[in-house]
Amino acid sequence: MLPIMLPIYKYWRVPYYLAGCKMYDVFASKENMDTSYVMSKDKALETFPMLKSDGLVGAVVYYDGQYNDSRMNIALIILIMSAVKHGTFAANYCEVTKLNKDGNSKLNGARVKDALTGDEWDIRAEGVINATGPFSNALLTLDNPSHKPIVQPSSGIHITLPNYYSPRKMGFLDPAMSDRRVIFFLP
Ligand SMILES: Cc1cc2nc3c(=O)[nH]c(=O)nc-3n(C[C@H](O)[C@H](O)[C@H](O)COP(=O)(O)OP(=O)(O)OC[C@H]3O[C@@H](n4cnc5c(N)ncnc54)[C@H](O)[C@@H]3O)c2cc1C
The missing domain is CATH 3.30.9.10 (D-Amino Acid Oxidase, subunit A, domain 2)
Structure with a gap:
């Protein structure tokens, strides 16, 4: 407090x-x-x-x-390691470059690019969560190029x-x- x-x-x-x-x-x-x-x-x-x-x-x-942000980061790492132990695939330094859609224009995954190696691949998914904070507008535009910005970033x-x-x-x-x-x- x-x-x-x-x-x-x-x-x-x-x-x-x-x-x-x-x-x-x-x-x-x-x-x-x-x-x-x-x-x-x-x-x-x-x-x-x-x-x-x-x-x-x-x-x-x-x-x-x-709160102590170092502790929160460690808690997040433990959470991710637990998820991986239970079969999740986690990746860091991967940028979503395209949102993939099926024939009904429903999102069904994303194309990602490994920022370290330059490798690109598609990930299939039932849902895509946009948790990109101040970059949210860019992801919304990938979904719909005429999307109106909803975030006003400040630095x-x-x-x-x-x-x-x-x-x-x-x-x-x-x-x-x-x-x-x-x-x-x-x-
Ligand atoms: C100087 C400063 C001080 C602040 N102080 C405070 C404070 O004291 N208290 C407080 O509560 N808040 C504070 N904030 C605000 C707080 O930091 C943000 O609100 C919070 O970090 C947002 O979290 P987020 O997870 O939504 O986004 P972020 O933490 O910004 O994470 C978004 C992530 O998405 C990733 N990303 C972006 N585009 C893509 C893409 N195409 N593909 C894959 N990944 C992508 C980015 O690399 C990033 O890692 C501060 C902000 C600033 C700038």
């Missing part, structure tokens, strides 16, 4: 951000870790001493979750700083930087 603070510099933004965070709580439903709340200006400055205090009116804090960067820049137990989110970017600052 990781509380994340949104500093607020305009009074009207307090109910605005609080309403947004409460929506987040509602969507989290039973998975919700704790309830979002308003934090006073003094407490916000005590928690994040390097916050600009001029014009600060307070903060809203909401709860998110944090970002991670910067690692010494941990004394951030409190140990709270993250920080500025959703309204002057250049319209969003910045997360996480312990």
Whole structure:
């Protein structure tokens, strides 16, 4: 569980951000870790001493979750190895280059290309799951060249700083930087 603070510099933004965070709580439903709340200006400055205090009116804090991604990767490898042990074929570095269809235009597999060797082959399948994240539009276009894009990809960067820049137990989110970017600052 990781509380994340949104500093607020305009009074009207307090109910605005609080309403947004409460929506987040509602969507989290039973998975919700704790309830979002308003934090006073003094407490916000005590928690994040390097916050600009001029014009600060307070903060809203909401709860998110944090996990150890190395552990998740190991769990995924174990899952894949278990599936292979039970007869699944798994392949990495293979790009879907074409979606294959039967005479009724129903998907029945895909053509893949091994990015390491350049080998290509067809895989027959009853279903194809498009789990390509920001590349989803490209796969949808392979299925239907006139498909309208449904994903707007965005890119970002991670910067690692010494941990004394951030409190140990709270993250920080500025959703309204002057250049319209969003910045997360996480312990
Ligand atoms: C800088 C940055 C920071 C982020 N921080 C957070 C965070 O703190 N918390 C959070 O929840 N989310 C965060 N996200 C968002 C999160 O990383 C993504 O939402 C998530 O990784 C999407 O997962 P996915 O499995 O859908 O897609 P991806 O993880 O992008 O996986 C898609 C895969 O499909 C493969 N692929 C693409 N095309 C093909 C093809 N033709 N054939 C075969 N394979 C193909 C790609 O190689 C890739 O491996 C961050 C994103 C960025 C960029």
